[in-house]
Amino acid sequence: MALEVQIEKKLPDFELNVAFTASEEPLSILGPSGAGKTMLLRCIAGLERPDRGHVVLRDRILFDSEQNILIPALRRRIGMVFQNYALFPHRTVTENIGFGLHALPREERAARVAALIERTHLKELANRYPRALSGGEQQRTALARALAIDPEALLLDEPLSALDTHLRSQVEAQLQEVFSTYQRPALLVTHNIEEAYRLGERLLVMSRGRVAAYGPKEEIFRRPPSREVGQLTGCKNFSRARMNADGSVEALDWGCKLRVDQALSKQPAHVGIRAHHIDFMEAGKGGNAAENVFPCWLVRASETPFRETLYLRLQPPGEDTAYDLQAEVFKEKWRCFRDVPCPWHARLSPESLFLTPE
């Protein structure tokens, strides 16, 4: 494998204890703030020393606590893009990008910097100082500077979090372009679920210093291995669950019996469904489609620009505002049934439901 990481490090609030191997595909590291994501990157880059473990990058041992190996950051050749970009304020864009190339002869260095400036569309800004650049331009400069040293691995710490929304997609496209040609390990830390999904091929979910899930992103999003990972990947609906002898699943919190496609070898702890997977049926349409269809009552609704979030109860509403399910529907669809009196009929389709063993 291209990058093998196994590190333990005591942190003030918890212990960072992470092991994974990364290939040449871009890897997204997703987790809430304070999960230890940045610390993990810093350990790989050599800016922090782990207590135990090893880091091996393309057959080069960068850190091994047993063999007492600790290669310092300056000899690791790992390109790092910092969260606030960390551009040198007293150096121009050109000088920033060329900083890591000072060992090269002048002409070669100039040629390499020029090529990177071209590639990151910074030509007009080459002689500007970082303070005179927009957030997106600073980000591109930081990326070009990290790529300049022809890094063995690329680490990006929240590369988009400091940008305005309209700039994000632009910079994201640039990152995707870089990733597509960069055939070495690329790790991207983010707390944004969509960013993690779009930019990474594989996904590593972190929580309080541990790996909560690691694998192909589609799989983790479709079948989260735990309730925690489900929540970290944006799933809103969970119920404690028990498997019946006939294979159906009893959703204890929702008070209903479900058919679930997913087979689980052991007793499930929870059953879950994503908010946008909840479907609404017209009443009375029966047949097989009536499976997993339950009457529901609206507790409250909240608006986003294009979708409506509906908080639903599976029993007739009482005094309290507790809800069982959170559903998300496009406004076009919402307009079709919002004036129909409750109960509505929500369908939790068997292929969208997932079970978690823990």
Place this chain on the structure above:
Amino acid sequence: MDWSPVWISLATSVTATAITLVVGLAAAVWRERHSGPTLALVDGIFLLPLVLPPTVVGFFLLLLFGRHGPLGQLLLHFGATVVFSWPATVIAATVVSFPLMYITARAALEQVEPGLLQAARTLGASEWRVFREIALPLAWPGVLAGTILSFARALGEFGATLMIAGNIPGRTETIPIAIYFAVEADDIQRALYWCAVDVVISLALLSGLYYWTRTQGFGRARRLAG
């Protein structure tokens, strides 16, 4: 008219400031990289010459560098005596100006964002290059301020110099000492004359340096604003 106190004062202050700049910066960098409760004591020792009366500093230096002091004995091995010679004026001025350099340089270095130094390291820069190309340029306004303060302190040094270097006209007689002994000898004319010279030199140097750093500062700000 004997101009030697002017030249001695200038030579002493310039030399002392140069030494203080290097040693003070080195101490600040070293201290920035190490932390621990015992180092608070080191900080205290570094700052002591600022607080103690110059006569006390001078007396300590005399004990250290005197004929029977540890450093004096060491120098004697090489056939050198420092006390009551021109180098003694430099030692006195260096020791009393050191705390000002140390304290300002340290504050300036602490202001440099650690992320910038780390970024430089990931780009393959050695610690020396990180210091020379990133930390020092960014801390430069503060370091320069420390240099000015040190120079001013060295130029005004009197007590410790008198203790360790004495008053040897043409060798260790700086302007402040010349003034003191002129007053002592009731030569008010001469004292006034040296006072005027001292004021003119200090004013010219300080305003010149200040102007220079300000224009430097403005130039930097303008460049950074692109």
